[in-house]
Amino acid sequence: MSQVRDVIQDLDATEDRIDVLANNAGAWFQHRALTSEGNERTVAINHLAPVALTLGLKRLLLAAPAARVVNTGSFVYRQGRYDPDNLQAEKRFSTNATYAAAKLYNLMVTRALARRWSDTAITINCFSPGFVATEFGRGEGGLLEPVYRFTRLFAISPEKGAATLIHLADAAEAAGISGAYFEKCRRLDVSGSAANMNQCDALLDWSVRALPT
Numbered sequence: 001m002s003q004v005r006d007v008i009q010d011l012d013a014t015e016d017r018i019d020v021l022a023n024n025a026g027a028w029f030q031h032r033a034l035t036s037e038g039n040e041r042t043v044a045i046n047h048l049a050p051v052a053l054t055l056g057l058k059r060l061l062l063a064a065p066a067a068r069v070v071n072t073g074s075f076v077y078r079q080g081r082y083d084p085d086n087l088q089a090e091k092r093f094s095t096n097a098t099y100a101a102a103k104l105y106n107l108m109v110t111r112a113l114a115r116r117w118s119d120t121a122i123t124i125n126c127f128s129p130g131f132v133a134t135e136f137g138r139g140e141g142g143l144l145e146p147v148y149r150f151t152r153l154f155a156i157s158p159e160k161g162a163a164t165l166i167h168l169a170d171a172a173e174a175a176g177i178s179g180a181y182f183e184k185c186r187r188l189d190v191s192g193s194a195a196n197m198n199q200c201d202a203l204l205d206w207s208v209r210a211l212p213t
Helices: 002-014 041-056 058-062 075-079 095-116 144-154 163-170 197-210
Strands: 020-023 068-072 123-128 181-183 186-188
Touching: 002 041, 002 058, 020 041, 020 163, 041 058, 041 068, 041 095, 041 197, 068 095, 068 163, 075 095, 095 123, 095 197, 123 163, 163 181
Parallel strands: 020 068, 068 123, 123 181
Antiparallel strands: 181 186
């Protein structure tokens, strides 16, 4: 999280405003491990870091006429589970389940933050790029390596994967939309805990508390 703080400080010192913030960092891991701040690393990188960056840059986002925040989620959010007693895989960990939960958190916080910032000109949305042929997930070793090599055969290009991000960041028809989920440049209804605003709000509150002070 220290790297996130450094980015916030650098941008605060050099920029007058931010028109588009694209939160696109991600990782998955074969084993559970904690960051130096005590957060599970899958949740920390995929979820808490974008939350910290977005909140930390609010002043610069407000300085823009109509700033857009775009969070990279995933269609696997539908497999994720919101469990207040297991938000960081404290009770049980699996690579896929923890990653899916983190992607669900992305969407839930997107929706909660959009509602809390509804009195501002900032919009915030979440999208799935699909399965993209990148280096994501490579280097973990073990069982993940053959899975990584096989699934890449069916992946789309980074250019195709970025199309929805660019749409949300720049398209006129995306202006004013906030708290929504997109796939292939189309807005889709959300399901599960992402449709429960009480749970979305509770997760945002927890996320803020989980950030290092």
